[in-house]
Amino acid sequence: MHGLVNRAIQCFLHDSFGPGVWTAVANSADLTDVLGADGFEAMSVYEDAVTEAMLTAACDRLGRPRESLLEDLGTYLIWNEKLEPLRRLLRFGGRSFTEFLYSLEDLRGRTRLAVAQLDLPELELDEAGEGTFTLRCRACPPGFGHVMAGILRALGDDYGALVVLEHLGPVSPRSDEEERRVHGRQDELLSIAVHDPDFHAGRRFDLAGIGAA
């Protein structure tokens, strides 16, 4: 897993539950040999097993199911002000939450344009009916859908939309896509219902941002 992902999890554990929890997780996951003095390096790539060990240790330590912890991670990514650049990049996706949902199909390509080694799962949006969508996270690391659920919930709020989300669980890749299968990985499905795109004012977003002044 890319260092950016591992570092995000590290910061989430550290900021949400305190430095003691992060240190305990790093120790019980046997990360001491992998980590620098400041934890993960954002621009290094680590073995997937490292991320897996860290998540398992975090769930053990906090006594929380993996699903809810990962969803909180997603919310943290949007709401923590340290990660404002990430929120901004996602808000580039469109003026409304629905437009943003469609932009998710571009997320993987855009991310790779920015960080070539950061390989996010492919996201595919299907309109199931008026204002209801299905998001398919293709060949994703287990639990990625829950992170997406947290991100979407927080961003729905950010846009001021009233959104109801449900993780529909892991599913097998579509049969016509055998060649896309990655060993040990499944697709995960989310259902998204946008009940009111303008439920409240939401948070401000300027395309120009502060850097372009």
Place this chain on the structure above:
Amino acid sequence: MDGPPEPLTFRLAPGALGHLMPLYLWLAPDGHIHCMGPSLRKIMGPAALGAPLAEVFELRRPRGAASLADLTRAPALRLNLRAAPHTGFKGVAVPLAGGEGVLVNLSFGHAVREAVRDHALSDTDFAATDLAIELLYLAEAKAAVMGELEKTNARLNGAKRTAEELALTDALTGLRNRRGMDRALSGLLAARHDFAMLHLDLDHFKQVNDTLGHAAGDHVLTEFARMLRDSVRGGDVITRVGGDEFILLFPGLSDYGPLERVAGRILDLLRTPIDFLGQACAVGSSMGAVLSRNYDSPEADRMLSDADRALYASKAAGRGRLTLTEADGTLATQAP
């Protein structure tokens, strides 16, 4: 006599349109491809002309669009070539005046680099107003800069590791120093695995220093460090925490057996005096040991002072021996 004003319409020759939008598609009212911009013609070949749109492109959004009106209603189109390399496009469709079909303008979006590579495109294949070339430039420049930064990063990391290593290492013996011992000990305590600690110092070291000089003393310390290295297992930690004071940490030990064997080997090796330029330096070692599992919640200070207490029991009993701290805190000094 003037009727209502004519609605304003453009009339453009296909060549001019192609200059403006090299990736345009003109769909006839029946949905067939009637005309294409020059870059799209280069990508798809002349065979695409006259073919139905759905035969050449897979329409991903709006999914299941049935009519041209579906295309012009959608805020944006996403489609990709049915044939390899399945190049993806974004697009916008507008109806042409007079019911002459639909005009679609396409762009590669974020996949522009792949498209340029797969179809051998050049800057003349893009409109002069298209930001694609700027995007390519930015992507290349960013990759080059990131590459340089990564190299800098690797250099800094190497330097940092060396500095850390130096800060934790005893220059004379190459063993870890006091700081290195503290770090290793807190690591073991945090991991909550069993381990053993052996505290030792050299007997008669002061005489060697006083009678034969500091060079002899340094030589004895270096030789002793080598003996320690030769006596322990791979994962054990050897540290020099002061003048002639050493602390050994044995991760994973829950009884004294292996530690006693190490201590025995060291005492054996010291039976032969260390030679320094033809002079025999006779030193011994007094040792004290503790086990982490003998504590309800082991702490560094407590373990260090208990190991120290055991070491002094060895000294008091006549030096050159090992004292073990039992589970109840009593000391068991062994015969040399």
